[in-house]
Each structure stands twice: as C-alpha cells, then as structure tokens.
Amino acid sequence: MSSEFVHSVKVPRLYKVVAKIAREVRENGGSLKSLLYKQEHPNVSGIYSLCLNILQQEAQLDHLISKINLMVNEPRLDVWLAKALITELLWGKKTLKSNCKPVKTILSYEKQLKKELINIANEKLQPSIKTVKKARYVRINTLILQLKDGISHFQEEGWSLLPRCSSYKQHLNAVKSLKYPNFIQDFHIPELLVFPADTNFYDYPGYQNGEIILQDKASCLPTLLLNPRPESVVLDMCAAPGMKLSHLAAIMKNKGKVYAVEIDQSRYLTLCRQVEVADASCVKTINKDALTLKADELPNLEYILVDPSCSGSGMLDRKLIPNEEKSTPERLKKLQTFQVFLLRHALLNFPKVKRVVYSTCSIHPEENEQVVDEVLENVGNAYKLVPVRKLLKEDWLNFSSKEYKCSDNCLYAISDVDLCNGFFVAVFERNFKVPLPKYNKIGNSTVNEKKKGQDTKENQRKRNFKVPLPKYNKIGNSTVNEKKKGQDTKENQESNLKKNDQRNRKKRSIRKKATDNENVSPKRKANNKTVQNNNYMPAMKKRKKK
Ligand SMILES: C[S@@+](CC[C@H](N)C(=O)[O-])C[C@H]1O[C@@H](n2cnc3c(N)ncnc32)[C@H](O)[C@@H]1O
Numbered sequence: 001m002s003s004e005f006v007h008s009v010k011v012p013r014l015y016k017v018v019a020k021i022a023r024e025v026r027e028n029g030g031s032l033k034s035l036l037y038k039q040e041h042p043n044v045s046g047i048y049s050l051c052l053n054i055l056q057q058e059a060q061l062d063h064l065i066s067k068i069n070l071m072v073n074e075p076r077l078d079v080w081l082a083k084a085l086i087t088e089l090l091w092g093k094k095t096l097k098s099n100c101k102p103v104k105t106i107l108s109y110e111k112q113l114k115k116e117l118i119n120i121a122n123e124k125l126q127p128s129i130k131t132v133k134k135a136r137y138v139r140i141n142t143l144i145l146q147l148k149d150g151i152s153h154f155q156e157e158g159w160s161l162l163p164r165c166s167s168y169k170q171h172l173n174a175v176k177s178l179k180y181p182n183f184i185q186d187f188h189i190p191e192l193l194v195f196p197a198d199t200n201f202y203d204y205p206g207y208q209n210g211e212i213i214l215q216d217k218a219s220c221l222p223t224l225l226l227n228p229r230p231e232s233v234v235l236d237m238c239a240a241p242g243m244k245l246s247h248l249a250a251i252m253k254n255k256g257k258v259y260a261v262e263i264d265q266s267r268y269l270t271l272c273r274q275v276e277v278a279d280a281s282c283v284k285t286i287n288k289d290a291l292t293l294k295a296d297e298l299p300n301l302e303y304i305l306v307d308p309s310c311s312g313s314g315m316l317d318r319k320l321i322p323n324e325e326k327s328t329p330e331r332l333k334k335l336q337t338f339q340v341f342l343l344r345h346a347l348l349n350f351p352k353v354k355r356v357v358y359s360t361c362s363i364h365p366e367e368n369e370q371v372v373d374e375v376l377e378n379v380g381n382a383y384k385l386v387p388v389r390k391l392l393k394e395d396w397l398n399f400s401s402k403e404y405k406c407s408d409n410c411l412y413a414i415s416d417v418d419l420c421n422g423f424f425v426a427v428f429e430r431n432f433k434v435p436l437p438k439y440n441k442i443g444n445s446t447v448n449e450k451k452k453g454q455d456t457k458e459n460q461r462k463r464n465f466k467v468p469l470p471k472y473n474k475i476g477n478s479t480v481n482e483k484k485k486g487q488d489t490k491e492n493q494e495s496n497l498k499k500n501d502q503r504n505r506k507k508r509s510i511r512k513k514a515t516d517n518e519n520v521s522p523k524r525k526a527n528n529k530t531v532q533n534n535n536y537m538p539a540m541k542k543r544k545k546k
Pocket residue numbers: 219237238239240241242243244245261262263264267288289290291307308309310472
C-alpha cells in the first residue's frame with residue numbers, strides 16, 4: 001500500500017476534531033468536556049460519543065493497530081485519526097463514508113480488523129473499562145414538535161410504546177428490561193421518552209433540527225422541580241451548554257423570559273447555538289460572571305436555577321474515561337467554596353425571587369448537603385428547603401442524608417437505581433414574611449458564626465460579599481484568592497473593596513463593549529455558521545404550529 005497521502009479529498013471535520021480531542025485527553029490530561037466545547041462544532045454529542053468510545057476501547061484499539069501492523073505499514077497516518085476511524089467502523093456507525101485517503105486506508109484493513117476483533121474476544125482481552133448501562137433518554141422538544149407527533153414518529157419507524165406505569169418502582173423495572181422495539185414515556189417527565197440503552201439517535205434528523213434533545217433524565221430533574229409558570233422571569237446562572245435552559249423554555253412554552261448566563265466564551269457560543277437550534281425564543285443569553293449580576297439588571301425575576309461547575313462524579317460517562325480528573329479532597333473543597341458563593345448570591349441578592357433550585361451532577365456530599373447546610377445558615381428563615389419527596393408525590397427513592405441539617409429534603413439520583421446519571425437537587429422557597437438578611441456588610445453576623453475566630457481565607461471572602469470570586473475558572477488551582485495573603489484587618493478589607501470596585505468598573509466597561517454586540521445580534525453571531533453547516537435535515541414530522 002502506498003505511503004503517500006494525497007489530500008485531494010478532505011478528511012471529514014468530525015473525525016479530525018475527534019482525533020484532536022482524544023489525543024489531548026490522553027496525552028495532555030485534558031478534560032473531555034472542556035475540550036469539546038472549545039471546538040465550536042455543531043455535532044457536540046456525536047463528537048462526545050465517538051471520543052468516549054475511543055477512550056473506552058483504547059486497549060483493544062492499541063491491540064488491533066499493533067496486530068495489523070498499521071503504523072508500520074502506514075507511517076504517515078495519524079494514529080489518533082486511525083483510532084477515530086477504526087472506532088467508527090467497528091463500534092460506531094460500522095461504516096465510513098468518505099473518499100479521503102485515511103478512510104480508504106482504514107477500509108482496506110477492514111477484513112483484517114474484524115478478524116482480529118474476533119480473536120480479541122476469544123482471547124478474552126479485558127475491555128479498558130467496564131461498561132455501565134443506562135437507558136437512552138430522548139426529550140421531545142415541545143417548542144418545535146408536539147409530544148404526540150414525536151411519539152407517532154417513533155411508532156412509524158417501528159418502535160412500540162409501552163403503557164405508562166402506575167408507580168415509580170414499576171417504571172424502573174420496565175426500563176430495566178426495555179428491549180427493541182419497545183420504548184416508554186418517563187414516569188416523571190412525560191415529554192422524555194426512554195429507549196433501550198444501546199439505541200443511538202445522534203444521526204436522527206430530528207436531533208439535528210432540535211426536535212429531539214438527547215438529555216439524560218437526571219438533567220431534567222432540576223427544571224422539573226423549579227417548574228416556572230409560563231410568563232414568569234427566570235435566571236439560569238450557569239447555562240452552557242443549555243440543556244436545562246431549553247427544557248425551561250419548553251416548560252414555559254416560550255412565554256416570559258429566561259436569562260441565560262455563562263461566563264466561559266467558548267461554552268457561551270455553544271449555548272447560543274443550542275438556544276437557536278432548540279428555538280428557545282424566550283431566552284436572552286448573557287456572557288458574564290453570574291456573581292456580578294445585580295437584581296436591577298433582571299427586573300421581576302422570580303425563579304433561579306443554580307447549576308454550577310462541579311466534579312461531575314455522578315456522570316456515568318465520566319466514570320468510563322480512564323485517568324480523568326479525580327475528585328480529590330482539595331478539588332472538592334475548592335469547588336464547594338465556589339458553589340456556596342454562587343448559591344448564596346442567588347438566595348441573598350434577588351429580593352423578589354420566590355424559588356431557587358440548586359443542582360449538581362455530583363454524588364459527593366461536599367458539593368451537595370454541605371453546600372446546602374452552609375447556605376441555610378446564612379439565609380435564616382428567609383428561605384425554607386422544600387421536601388422534594390412531597391413535590392414528587394412520594395414517588396422517588398433516594399434523598400439527601402439525615403446526618404445533615406438539610407436532612408432528607410433534597411433529591412439524589414443514583415445511577416444503579418434510577419437508571420440515569422447521579423444527580424443532586426435542592427429546592428429553596430422564599431418566605432416573604434421574613435426579610436432577607438443583610439448580606440453585603442463587612443463583618444456580617446449572618447455568615448458562618450461557627451467559624452468566628454478562625455480567620456481563614458475562606459471566611460474573609462465570606463464576610464465580603466461585594467467582592468466577586470477572583471478568576472472563577474481557576475478554581476481547582478492555586479490562583480484562587482492568592483492575593484489576600486496577610487492580615488485581614490478592617491483597613492485591608494476596605495482597601496480591597498475599593499480596589500475591587502475599580503477593577504470591576506474597568507472590567508464592566510470592557511465587557512460592555514464585548515457584550516454590546518450580544519444586544520445587536522445575540523444568536524446570529526454564534527449560529528449563522530452552525531446553521532449553514534448543519535445542512536438542515538428534513539424535519540421528523542409536522543412542526544408545531546405557532
Ligand atoms: C454544570 S455546567 C451547567 C450545565 C447547564 N446548566 C446545562 O444544563 O446544560 C456549569 C457551567 O457554569 C459555567 N460557570 C462557571 N462559573 C460561572 C460563573 N461565575 N458565572 C456564570 N457561569 C459560570 C461553566 O462555564 C459551565 O458552563
């Protein structure tokens with residue numbers, strides 16, 4: 001076989017992106033999700049799924065590549081591109097549709113690869129990582145497609161809808177034994193359809209068009225529990241990539257307003273694309289730090305979703321990637337500090353808000369019960385925790401630990417039990433009879449009385465609510481709050497405040513320039529390219545009449 005590669009036909013961009021990300025994760029220890037959002041590729045889920053597959057099958061891939069002498073015979077072939085193409089051929093779509101040279105090369109080894117794969121199975125080579133099965137969830141985006149039309153579409157494709165169950169336990173048993181051609185509506189979220197675990201919908205025209213959204217059940221729970229009524233005003237403090245956001249817009253039937261805030265520039269662009277594709281016209285996207293938001297920027301705000309960055313320890317997919325960042329106690333502590341800050345900001349800075357939902361895709365109490373407990377101390381009786389058990393009419397199985405002050409009032413989704421990602425949700429409801437504690441005074445007595453005397457860096461920050469967390473995205477490394485070394489005297493605090501005010505004013509004017517164009521053409525900027533590249537496929541079924 002020739003070792004000269006003629007690049008007359010381009011390698012499909014998806015495979016190039018997948019190869020680049022997989023290499024970065026494996027060779028430089030990058031985080032799969034962060035790398036994904038930097039790519040600005042419309043098919044985020046497709047790329048994610050293929051990358052995950054490569055990383056999971058890496059032991060077999062290395063074995064196969066060495067058995068067929070691929071890199072010896074084809075020294076100019078990029079090994080990561082080869083891994084991406086082989087993965088697609090053997091475990092993905094099982095076909096490669098392109099005439100580019102690397103694809104032709106891999107196809108010329110197809111027979112050998114398949115033969116060696118059978119040998120691997122016979123040799124009982126252990127897969128890189130044990131595969132964890134969960135159901136495949138498909139949310140019908142009711143902003144575009146009516147639920148009944150979505151269901152009919154799948155039925156016309158040969159799928160058969162099982163009757164809904166009368167209890168959650170029965171439903172879980174039905175999901176556990178789901179097999180093609182059966183699917184079922186979710187017990188709690190009717191617009192969420194549940195299919196057997198291995199079903200793949202990434203190529204579905206309806207997925208490309210935003211008519212269906214591939215969203216795990218766990219990720220729909222916070223929005224289900226926030227449950228804003230249509231015409232209300234909602235803030236999604238940490239919005240990208242926009243899964244919960246588009247569900248919020250659907251719950252509100254695109255009536256009212258949802259402010260979607262995201263600090264990270266590349267994730268913000270993904271968010272704008274998701275808003276456009278999902279047709280979430282009631283959303284206003286804002287690219288800024290949620291900690292700097294003020295009540296008067298968001299008039300009549302009633303509901304807030306706080307879904308901050310977390311360790312992601314509940315995400316089944318993440319558990320499948322060897323060597324991904326681990327939840328060390330130090331990392332959890334830093335995440336917790338940020339989570340407390342953000343939740344407290346949501347609860348104490350927006351006086352008209354009546355409900356706040358806090359959620360994480362973590363199963364660590366450090367990011368869940370401990371955060372809620374700490375913030376409960378600050379809010380006093382101005383907010384109460386609503387027992388989720390009641391909201392879900394007793395039809396839920398796992399709750400927060402009674403060892404904590406929040407007791408069993410919050411929800412846990414446990415993968416093995418609930419057949420979705422691990423998740424935590426707490427619902428706070430405002431008691432308007434009690435005024436909000438004064439939060440923005442230095443030395444505020446409502447903050448963490450217990451820790452008086454221990455003048456830790458964290459306590460200094462807690463007392464000083466006006467000062468935003470420095471460099472949000474460096475959480476998890478040592479740059480956070482480095483500057484506050486030394487004594488925390490009142491003088492120091494006041495001078496810090498002044499410095500921060502000046503810094504904030506400067507930042508605001510820079511950001512204003514950057515975000516002003518968001519008012520001019522918020523979505524076009526991010527989406528035009530995507531929509532054109534997306535090759536809009538034909539719709540699944542009748543579009544919902546507007
Ligand atoms: C767990 S993800 C949110 C997932 C999202 N709610 C969804 O359902 O698709 C957390 C997001 O918060 C963003 N973030 C972190 N700190 C932030 C801050 N201070 N202000 C706004 N966004 C922030 C991160 O960049 C990340 O995109």
